[in-house]
Structure formats: structure tokens, C-alpha cells
Amino acid sequence: MAKYVIKRLLILIPILFLVSIIAFGLVRLMPGNAEVAYLQAAGIPPTEELIETVRKDMGYDRPLLVQYFDWLGKAVRLDFGISYASKKVVSEELFGALQYTAKLAGFSSLIVLAVSIPMGIVSAVKSNKAPDNVNRVVAFVGASMPSFWLGPLLVQLFSLTLGWLPVQGAMSFRHLILPSITMSVLYIATYSRLLRNSLLENISKRFVTYSRARGVSENKIITNHVLRTSMIPVVTTFGINFGHMIAGSTIVEVLFSWPGLGRLIISSIAARDFPMIQGYIVLMAVIFILVNLATDLITVVLDPRMREAL
Amino acid sequence: MSLIEIKKVKKRYKVRKFGKTYSFMAVNDVSFSVEEGKCVGLVGESGCGKSTLGRLIVGLENPTEGEILFKDESVSTGSDKKVPKRLKFARDIQMVFQDSYDAVNPKFTAKKIIEEPLKNFTDMTAEEREKEVVDLLHKVGLDEKDKDKFALEFSGGQLQRVCIARALASGPKVFILDEPLSSLDVSVQAQILNLLSDIKKDMDISYLLISHDLEAVYYLADALVVMYGGQIMEKIDDISYFDKMKHPYTQRLLSSIPAYEKLDGVQENAEMVSMDLHVQADDFSGCPYVGRCPKRIDLCKEKRPEMKELEPKHYAACHIL
Numbered sequence: 001m002a003k004y005v006i007k008r009l010l011i012l013i014p015i016l017f018l019v020s021i022i023a024f025g026l027v028r029l030m031p032g033n034a035e036v037a038y039l040q041a042a043g044i045p046p047t048e049e050l051i052e053t054v055r056k057d058m059g060y061d062r063p064l065l066v067q068y069f070d071w072l073g074k075a076v077r078l079d080f081g082i083s084y085a086s087k088k089v090v091s092e093e094l095f096g097a098l099q100y101t102a103k104l105a106g107f108s109s110l111i112v113l114a115v116s117i118p119m120g121i122v123s124a125v126k127s128n129k130a131p132d133n134v135n136r137v138v139a140f141v142g143a144s145m146p147s148f149w150l151g152p153l154l155v156q157l158f159s160l161t162l163g164w165l166p167v168q169g170a171m172s173f174r175h176l177i178l179p180s181i182t183m184s185v186l187y188i189a190t191y192s193r194l195l196r197n198s199l200l201e202n203i204s205k206r207f208v209t210y211s212r213a214r215g216v217s218e219n220k221i222i223t224n225h226v227l228r229t230s231m232i233p234v235v236t237t238f239g240i241n242f243g244h245m246i247a248g249s250t251i252v253e254v255l256f257s258w259p260g261l262g263r264l265i266i267s268s269i270a271a272r273d274f275p276m277i278q279g280y281i282v283l284m285a286v287i288f289i290l291v292n293l294a295t296d297l298i299t300v301v302l303d304p305r306m307r308e309a310l
Numbered sequence: 311m312s313l314i315e316i317k318k319v320k321k322r323y324k325v326r327k328f329g330k331t332y333s334f335m336a337v338n339d340v341s342f343s344v345e346e347g348k349c350v351g352l353v354g355e356s357g358c359g360k361s362t363l364g365r366l367i368v369g370l371e372n373p374t375e376g377e378i379l380f381k382d383e384s385v386s387t388g389s390d391k392k393v394p395k396r397l398k399f400a401r402d403i404q405m406v407f408q409d410s411y412d413a414v415n416p417k418f419t420a421k422k423i424i425e426e427p428l429k430n431f432t433d434m435t436a437e438e439r440e441k442e443v444v445d446l447l448h449k450v451g452l453d454e455k456d457k458d459k460f461a462l463e464f465s466g467g468q469l470q471r472v473c474i475a476r477a478l479a480s481g482p483k484v485f486i487l488d489e490p491l492s493s494l495d496v497s498v499q500a501q502i503l504n505l506l507s508d509i510k511k512d513m514d515i516s517y518l519l520i521s522h523d524l525e526a527v528y529y530l531a532d533a534l535v536v537m538y539g540g541q542i543m544e545k546i547d548d549i550s551y552f553d554k555m556k557h558p559y560t561q562r563l564l565s566s567i568p569a570y571e572k573l574d575g576v577q578e579n580a581e582m583v584s585m586d587l588h589v590q591a592d593d594f595s596g597c598p599y600v601g602r603c604p605k606r607i608d609l610c611k612e613k614r615p616e617m618k619e620l621e622p623k624h625y626a627a628c629h630i631l
Contacts, residue, residue: 206407215427
């Protein structure tokens with residue numbers, strides 16, 4: 001197991017190398033150039049001379065390869081430079097925002113798991129009966145509601161009409177509730193159906209019927225024999241989606257003025273804040289890889305047979 | 311004393327075919343009992359209702375009519391709709407299934423498989439269970455080091471041994487053996503048969519051995535029930551009457567398969583076999599075997615033969631006997 005983890009972590013190195021080339025290269029390919037963006041961000045109207053000065057200052061007059069390795073050398077020490085827009089250190093800004101986004105994604109995940117697992121189990125045990133049909137409708141509605149619509153609806157109900165929760169901001173735990181719910185609805189819909197189908201597939205296995213004949217109670221059959229295996233597709237999808245939650249939280253963050261990564265990167269892209277964009281791409285790559293590794297490890301725990309594949 | 315008593319049990323299934331619903335009797339008016347410490351063989355071809363009977367006994371389903379008693383207490387709730395009281399009797403009635411690979415959770419090791427009934431039915435501590443698992447493995451002729459192997463790492467015969475160990479774990483009074491040999495090759499069949507025979511002697515467990523293999527049943531059984539089309543054709547309470555069995559269907563089972571066409575002069579054909587569902591239909595009043603019986607008379611189509619005593623401990627349902 002430890003060997004496998006180390007192996008997976010070592011693979012990080014070549015992957016990150018590729019990511020760095022992409023991060024560096026993509027930004028160069030973006031429309032507009034860095035010098036102009038830099039001056040505009042500082043509120044100085046760009047003139048020929050100024051652009052020339054900035055280019056020299058920032059070393060953009062050197063060959064591309066030199067620039068890349070210079071950037072890479074700093075990047076491995078988590079030094080992505082200074083943001084054009086805020087004039088703050090990029091890595092500090094990113095990690096600050098990441099904390100908020102992680103809070104949001106983490107709490108959303110908790111809600112997703114806490115709701116979709118019981119929902120899936122009930123749907124499977126009572127498949128095609130009333131509870132399952134109710135869940136099916138709920139899931140269908142949930143999956144069809146875009147967050148930019150659901151979010152305002154929730155705000156309208158819980159903040160404006162009932163006055164229970166704050167409209168936006170990130171001061172306290174109470175601020176976390178509405179954005180998390182908005183974010184989790186789609187995933188609840190997906191996972192509850194996914195788990196239901198996966199459970200039903202496993203419940204119909206012969207050994208499950210036979211366990212009944214041997215006197216294992218229905219609850220024990222679900223928990224000991226069926227649920228573990230059925231969780232595997234859920235965990236796999238969850239691993240992929242957790243990355244998306246972090247990378248795709250933009251709409252919810254903008255909606256609720258949540259100071260997370262999504263909002264940060266949207267404003268950075270608009271401002272052509274190249275150091276920030278580069279840092280963001282690398283950070284996202286690391287998060288995706290680590291989450292995938294975690295997913296694979298959980299899968300192994302759920303299905304001991306896979307241990308041999310390691 | 312009879313441990314399991316099956317009293318006039320009927321099980322009706324509904325089949326939908328081309329939009330019409332037919333109901334047929336998978337088990338029709340079956341009565342026999344399993345005496346303590348004895349092995350009853352239940353023989354018949356596939357579709358004759360013997361596995362359904364097994365499912366009824368362990369309480370996976372309820373009989374439509376009739377009663378199944380374990381130690382004079384009914385195992386079923388008497389209605390098709392309600393959940394049977396299977397959990398109450400599960401500790402005493404354990405089952406061994408046909409295909410061992412289908413009967414175990416493929417994600418479990420042998421230890422986990424055998425441990426499950428211990429966890430389920432006893433208050434043993436983890437160490438006690440561990441010890442018991444090793445004991446059980448030895449009992450069924452496996453090694454201690456096999457306990458950490460996963461189900462799919464065993465051969466069919468070994469895994470069937472694991473399943474037998476699992477069935478033994480709860481300390482049952484009765485084994486329902488549903489075709490325990492038919493997924494194994496012949497040499498392994500003999501080993502498992504010997505194992506079952508040893509267990510029966512050593513541990514005082516009664517068997518209901520469901521099989522289509524008369525030879526295997528003869529080796530293990532103390533009494534024999536022959537079923538066809540959901541009904542009992544012939545029944546002996548003592549295996550020493552084996553040679554005297556004379557129902558036309560039993561005769562046919564006894565003659566080995568390649569030879570029997572010549573023996574009784576009847577050719578199997580699709581028309582005859584297709585009568586099977588028809589003879590199990592609710593409204594059919596004749597003998598279920600009439601379509602294939604070489605010795606049939608006109609009465610067989612109209613009237614179902616009653617079970618009659620041919621001699622002590624030997625019963626058959628046939629008009630010509």
C-alpha cells in the first residue's frame with residue numbers, strides 16, 4: 001500500500017512538469033499581452049516607452065525558454081510572482097481563496113453524502129414503490145435546476161422571506177449554509193440515483209438471496225454485503241466531481257459573494273492577471289491528482305480484491 | 311421424532327405468457343417428513359418443484375396452502391404476502407447451495423464467509439470466532455492458512471467445503487442441500503459426498519438432499535422421495551426398499567439416460583415435454599406424468615392417482631400399481 005502511494009506521488013512529478021508547460025504556454029497564447037495588462041491593472045495608460053520599460057523590468061524581452069525555466073524555478077518553490085491586479089503575492093492569495101472554496105466544497109460534500117446515501121438506500125429497498133418514485137421526482141427536479149436559478153430562489157425563501165440566513169458574505173458558519181445547499185443539489189440528485197442503481201444490481205445477485213435463506217437479516221445484508229460494493233461507483237464519481245466542485249464553484253461564489261477560488265480566477269482572467277492564472281492552473285492540477293489518488297485508495301478499501309492489483 | 315414435517319404443501323405461481331396469465335402448481339400437495347438424524351433424498355428432474363420446496367422450507371417463500379413444521383412449529387406465516395418467519399429458524403435450518411461461487415460474497419475471505427453466521431447467531435468474541443473458524447476449516451478438510459484466501463481463489467470443490475463450513479457454523483439441526491454436487495466434477499463430487507456423510511455421522515445433523523442424481527442420493531439417503539410435476543410419485547421411508555421402487559417414472563430415472571429410450575420404447579419428443587406446464591396447470595386433474603408415461607391408461611388423464619401404501623414404508627401414486 002505505502003509503495004503504491006509513493007509510486008503515485010512520484011508520477012506527480014512528470015504530470016506537473018507537463019502542467020507547467022501548459023500553464024506557461026497557454027497564458028502566452030491568450031489574447032492581449034502581459035505588459036499592457038500590467039499597466040492597465042495599475043491604472044496607467046500604456047505608451048510605447050512604458051511598455052518597453054515594463055518588458056525589460058519583467059524580463060519579457062528574454063528568450064521564451066529562459067523565461068519558462070526562470071518561472072519554473074520559482075514555481076517549484078510556490079513562488080508564482082506578484083499579482084498584477086492586487087499587487088499581492090500570488091500563492092498567498094490563492095491559498096487564502098482555496099481555504100474558502102475548500103470549506104464550501106467540503107461542507108457541500110458532507111451534505112451530499114448525508115442526503116444521497118440514505119436516499120439511494122431507501123430507493124433501492126423500496127424500488128418502484130412510492131418512496132422510490134418520490135426520490136426519482138426529487139432527483140429529476142434537482143438535476144434540472146441550474147445553480148444560478150436555485151441560488152436566488154433559496155435566498156428569496158430563507159433570507160428575504162423567512163430571514164433565517166444571511167444573503168451573502170463569508171463571515172460565519174451561517175453564511176456557509178445557503179451556498180453549500182445550492183452547490184450540493186445537483187450532486188445529491190446524481191448520487192442518489194447512482195447508488196440506487198448500483199445497489200439494485202448487487203441486491204439481485206444470487207449470494208444475496210442465499211444470505212436471506214441462511215438467516216441474515218435484511219439490514220445486515222444491505223450493510224455487510226451490498227452497500228460496500230455499491231459505493232464503489234459513487235466514490236469514483238465523487239472523486240471526479242470533488243475536483244469539479246472546487247474548480248467549478250464560480251457561479252455559486254459570485255452569487256453569494258463567497259471569496260473563493262472561483263471568484264478570484266474569474267476576476268483574474270478578466271484583468272489578464274497572468275501570474276495568478278498560472279498559479280491557479282498548477283494548483284488545480286495538484287488538487288485533481290491528489291483527489292484522484294484518494295479516490296483510488298478508498299476504492300481499494302471498499303473492494304479488498306483490488307489490493308492485489310496494486 | 312420428525313424434525314421437519316411437510317404437510318400437504320402447495321405452491322402456486324402465476325406465469326404471464328403472451329399477455330395471458332396462467333397459474334400453475336410448482337408444488338402440489340406434497341407431504342413427507344425428515345426424521346431426526348436421517349437423510350431424506352428428494353429426487354426429480356429440473357422443474358419438478360424440488361428447489362421450490364427447498365425455498366419454502368428455509369422460508370424464502372411461503373406456501374400457498376399447507377404447512378411446513380420444524381419441531382412442530384410452523385415456519386411459514388401461511389400467507390403469500392407476508393414475510394416468512396425465516397430468521398427465527400435460520401440458525402437451525404441451514405442451506406448449502408448448488409453453485410458455491412454464486413453462494414458467497416466474492417469480496418469476502420474464507421474467514422469472513424465462515425465467520426458471518428457466528429457473528430449473526432452467537433455472542434462469541436473475535437478470538438473465539440477466529441478459533442472456531444479454524445476448527446470448522448479443519449472439519450471440512452481445509453487448512454488453517456486457507457482462511458485468508460478470497461472466495462474466488464478457491465477451486466469449486468474447496469469453495470463448496472467453505473460453504474459447508476459456513477452452514478455448520480451456526481450449529482444447525484438440519485441441512486437443506488440443494489444440488490450440492492451438480493456444479494462439481496465427478497471426482498470432487500465423491501469427496502464432498504464423503505465429507506457430507508462424515509458430518510452426518512459425527513454431528514447428528516439431519517439432511518434434506520435435493521438432487522437429480524439418484525446414485526449420489528442412494529449413497530447418502532435413508533429415505534427417498536421422487537417428485538415429478540410438483541407431486542410426489544413414489545416415496546420410501548427406508549433406503550433398503552430402493553430396489554423395489556416401481557413407479558414408471560422412478561423406473562425411468564433408474565435406467566441410465568442413454569439407455570432408457572430403448573428400455574421403455576417411448577421416444578421423447580417436443581409434444582410430450584410441452585405438456586409439462588399443462589399438467590401442472592390448476593385445472594388439470596390427471597396424473598402429471600401422463601404425457602410421458604409408457605404404461606398410461608385412460609384413467610390417468612382424468613383422475614389424479616392417490617398416494618397408496620404398496621408395502622410398509624413404500625408408497626407410490628400410480629393407477630397401475
